[in-house]
Amino acid sequence: MFDLHAMNLAFGSEIFLIVAGLAGVLAGALLGDKFNTLSFRFGAVSLVIAAIWVALAPQGAVAFGGLLATGPFVNFAKVVAYLSAAIALMMADGFLGRHGLKRYEYSLLIIFASVGIGVMLSSANLMTLYLGVETLSLSSYVLASFHRDSQRSAEAGLKYFVLGALASGLLLYGMSLVYGFAGGTSYAEIAAAEPGIGLLFGMVLMITGLAFKVSAAPMHVWTPDVYEGAPSPVVAFFATAPKMASMVVFAVILYVAFPQPEAFKNWQLIISIIAITSMLVGAFGALLQTNLKRLLGYSSIANMGYGLVAIAAGAEYGAQALLIFMSAYVVASIGLFGGVLSMHREGGMVESISELSGLARYRPAFAMALSVLIISVAGFPLAFGFLGKLAIFEAALSAGLIPLIVVLVLSSVIAFGYYLRLILVIWVNEPAAPFEKVDGWVTGTVFLAALASIALFIFVSPFSDLAGAAAASLIL
Amino acid sequence: MDFPILSAVTFLPLAGAVLIMLVRSLAGSTSEDTVDNRVLYCGVVFSIATFLVSLVMLFGFDRDNPAYQMTEQIDWFSEISYKMGVDGLSVSLILLTTFLTPIALIASLGSIQHRLTEYVVAFLILETFMIGVFCALDLILFYVFFEAGLIPMFIIIGVWGGVDRIYASFKFFLYTLLGSLFMLAAIVYMxxxxxxxxxxILENFEFGTGAQTWLWLAFFASFAVKLPMWPVHTWLPDAHVQAPTAGSVILAGVLLKMGGYGLLRFSLPMFPDASELFQPMVFVLSVIAIVYASLVAWRQTDMKKLIAYSSVAHMGFVTLGIFSFTEIGVQGAVFQMLSHGLISGALFLIVGVVYDRMHTREISAYGGLVSRMPIYASLFMLFTMANVGLPGTSGFVGEILTMVGAFQASTWAAAGAALGVIFSAIYMLTLYRRTVFGEITNPDVDVLKDVNFKELVCLVPLAIGTLLFGVMPNLIFDLTRESSLRVLAMMAGG
Known part of the structure; x- marks a missing residue:
């Protein structure tokens, strides 16, 4: 009944993470506060092992009677998500230490959130999908309010929870409708079901719920608030691993469960509209922000809009573009949040854009690295982000989505207005008081991400081949 | 495989920039406001070395061979490769770039008073991207260089510019970016x-007539902003006025030429039908640009703005010549680009000379310079005449040939352009009379010193170039003839 080999292929890394997480709980219970420091390394190492576990057998398998099914496409996302979660975790170490929040629960929550990511990526059934989404979400709510003494953090957590619960409700409602009209919960059964108005309703509600998770407009309202309020290392996590996973899950559901031409036409229209709104909201919303984290929040809304363009292009054209674009976004984002985490002065963290003023004068190399990341996330040449945007252009043109391309161009130009403002503040303005040195993990991540952004721009070939192979597996 | 000379020319300045950055950060100098001219000398050495390497490239170039030469190709990803190669058109523009960059850097000596290291680094990086634009034989690679150059220029205007530098740098960047992204979409489509x-491959690929129309428009959106053509020229006066002198030299001398280069390299050969279709529109826009910009230039009170508008007018001749689709017109357009690169660069340097002394660009603040600065007045006279298009200077050759070419295609366009020649005489001579002649009314002018050695080093090579190419235009024509003919052959054959 149980095919252990397939189980390992499809779910081994998650089982490992669950065991690691539970072991962490035990260790915490036995060692108490002594485990706090160690737990971050423990968590990061577990996540890296999980990533390697997946990377060693990317072909995946079907397990648990079809509840879980993995393939190169989702495994690609898993590797990126686990690695970025590990880095986000290590970056949190110093920050939490300074704020007296260095507790082992943090790393365990990141591990469990990653388990959620793994489950939702592996799922081939609405039931497992929902389990995964909720595991991720519940961990995220707690993480958002992890800074218990901070009013803003608590507010962010509450906002995230209330709106997130609503979105989960919509998702669940959509799933129940889909189940009712398709007569089954597995993607294959849904794909084979007779199209009809009921199924359409269910699909729309599911899209709504998922759009919330990827913070696509008009379900984006929580994003700037949570980005601003939640502790910065938590946001560094939110902006990377879950974003990567949610977008890929979004794509998988639409590509695998609703592939019929008629359904495709319907969801392509809906996704296009969401993409357009996200791109515009993200571009305009960020223009007047003064808080760097809020700005990055809007920037992520716009970038998810670009990602949705790739999804709207359909599996054949969009899948590879989505992987390349999201990877570029994750690399740049994690570096940028490293930048946010290094904005530390005597008396605590600062978040206003003007605090970056004249950074280039006293830390030119660091300023250069940040600029590379900004250029990458803006999708400008010389950094990986450009190739991501190029791939999306290619996908959208192949699919003939001309209006989306026009909006993409316009919103990119508007968005560049605020990315440029960041570069300007860093390079041109008179220097503000220098930041204090923060721990090596944060600085190292910024440099590493900048280097990776440039290296992947120049030597992209193996990477894009990998993404191409992963995407091709989805079509077969 | 041969020595990759094109990559060497392209990336030598970048290597210099990296080296300077490394040495500076190892030296640990954090007092960024002290001016250490050694950095600038390093930059000059690297840019001159680049010029020498580009001369080597010129001597290795076979001017009777119309095909792309010295090609290098390395796979990048998918079907896109790092492919470099040059024909006569690119060689001439690369030489212009490598020639102007050392001059621009030398001109900065003493006039840039803060953050010199970053300044030199930005200039060298910019040079790499500019050369890359003219070498790239892959559209995506071209786009990368084309766009990447915006960032150093943005920083140059934004950090070392005038009072309104922030506004100007944003306007410059976003205008260009908007045009370019439409071009990117077109590139991806192609x-x-x-x-x-x-x-x-794309030159030999035939796009349908409908597709050509859209692709042509998308490319034109980018090149028209870059050139700039009326009515998308408005970023140029702002950028020029705010940019430091050296920035203006490079902007007018090289960056504007990318637009003309793009039209010749891509729009005409790849979309011949659409180019034919839009010829009247381009003619109308060019004539408007020539006449309107000349009239606007006439009314300017700011010297740099005047020269900026005159650039718009002169670029109008370039588009006119290109879209005449005649050999004489295209050759004239290429010549006009090179000649304008020298002349406008020189004029911005001329303004820079007095600006460094007086810190104002208002024409009314000057007057009577001739009695205090005779050498300056002579050089200024030479470049004024060259800008007007006096026979014997390179300005004449470019204007007359583009007009002859345009005349063969449309009498009215040529007539309108001729009007512009008259206007250019009016505004340039007015400028010259009001600044150089007359009584000295401003006491500050009374104590001015004539051009110093540094300024001569910058201006004399440009003067020599202007006269040399005015008397012996064949030096350039021999170089660019085969590529001009090739463009026209592809127009006719496509």
Whole structure:
């Protein structure tokens, strides 16, 4: 009944993470506060092992009677998500230490959130999908309010929870409708079901719920608030691993469960509209922000809009573009949040854009690295982000989505207005008081991400081949 | 495989920039406001070395061979490759770039008073991207260089510019970016249609008439902003006025030429039908640009703005010549680009000379310079005449040939352009009379010193170039003839 080999292929890394997480709980219970420091390394190492576990057998398998099914496409996302979660975790170490929040629960929550990511990526059934989404979400709510003494953090957590619960409700409602009209919960059964108005309703509600998770407009309202309020290392996590996973899950559901031409036409229209709104909201919303984290929040809304363009292009054209674009976004984002985490002065963290003023004068190399990341996330040449945007252009043109391309161009130009403002503040303005040195993990991540952004721009070939192979597996 | 000379020319300045950055950060100098001219000398050495390497390239170039030469190709990803190669058109523009960059850097000596290291680094990086634009034989690679150059220029205007530098740098950047992104969409479309972004393959690929129209418009959106053409020229006066002198030299001398280069390299050969279709529109826009910009230039009170508008007018001749689709017109347009690169660069330097002394660009603040600065007045006279198009200077050759070419295509366009020649005489001579002649009314002018050695080093090579190419235009024509003919052959054959 149980095919252990397939189980390992499809779910081994998650089982490992669950065991690691539970072991962490035990260790915490036995060692108490002594485990706090160690737990971050423990968590990061577990996540890296999980990533390697997946990377060693990317072909995946079907397990648990079809509840879980993995393939190169989702495994690609898993590797990126686990690695970025590990880095986000290590970056949190110093920050939490300074704020007296260095507790082992943090790393365990990141591990469990990653388990959620793994489950939702592996799922081939609405039931497992929902389990995964909720595991991720519940961990995220707690993480958002992890800074218990901070009013803003608590507010962010509450906002995230209330709106997130609503979105989960919509998702669940959509799933129940889909189940009712398709007569089954597995993607294959849904794909084979007779199209009809009921199924359409269910699909729309599911899209709504998922759009919330990827913070696509008009379900984006929580994003700037949570980005601003939640502790910065938590946001560094939110902006990377879950974003990567949610977008890929979004794509998988639409590509695998609703592939019929008629359904495709319907969801392509809906996704296009969401993409357009996200791109515009993200571009305009960020223009007047003064808080760097809020700005990055809007920037992520716009970038998810670009990602949705790739999804709207359909599996054949969009899948590879989505992987390349999201990877570029994750690399740049994690570096940028490293930048946010290094904005530390005597008396605590600062978040206003003007605090970056004249950074280039006293830390030119660091300023250069940040600029590379900004250029990458803006999708400008010389950094990986450009190739991501190029791939999306290619996908959208192949699919003939001309209006989306026009909006993409316009919103990119508007968005560049605020990315440029960041570069300007860093390079041109008179220097503000220098930041204090923060721990090596944060600085190292910024440099590493900048280097990776440039290296992947120049030597992209193996990477894009990998993404191409992963995407091709989805079509077969 | 031969020595990759094109990559060497392209990336030598970048290597210099990296080296300077490394040495500076190892030296640990954090007092960024002390001016250490050694950095600038390093930059000059690297840019001159680049010029020498580009001369080597010139001597290795076979001017009777119309095909792309010295090609290098390395796979990048998918069907896109790092492909470099030059023909006569690119060689001439690369030489212009490598010639102007050392001059621009030398001109900065003493006039840039803060953050010199970053300044030199930005200039060298910019040079790499500019040369890259003219070498790239892959559309995506071209786009990368084309766009990447915006960032150093943005920083140059934004950090070392005038009072309104922030506004000007944003305007410059976003204007150009908007045009370019439409071009990117077009490039991706071409890549998908032809299965390759290789310029040589795309030149031989025939796009349908409908597709050509859209692709042409998308490319034109980018090049028209870059050139700039009326009515998307408005970023140029702002950028020029705010940019430091050296920035203006490079902006007018090289960056504007990318637009003309793009039209010749891509729009005409790849979309011949659409180019034919839009010829009247381009003619109308060019004539408007020539006449309107000349009239606007006449009314300017700021010297740099005047020269900026005159650039718009002179670029109008370039588009006129290109779209005449005649050999004489295209050759004239290429010549006009090179000549304008020298002349406008020189004029911005001329303004810079007095600006460094007086810190104002208002024409009314000057007057009577001739009695205090005779050498300056003579050089200024030479470049004024060259800008007007006096026979014997390179300005004449470019204007007359583009007009003859345009005349063969449309009498009215040539007539309108001729009007512009008259206007250019009016505004340039007015400028010259009001600044150089007359009584000295401003006491500050009374104590001015004539051009110093540094300024002569910058201006004299440009003067020599202007006169040399005015008397012996064949030096350039021999170089660019085969590529001009090739463009026209592809127009006719496509």
């Amino acid at each position: 890549y998908l249609s032809a299965g390759s972004s290789d310029v040589v």
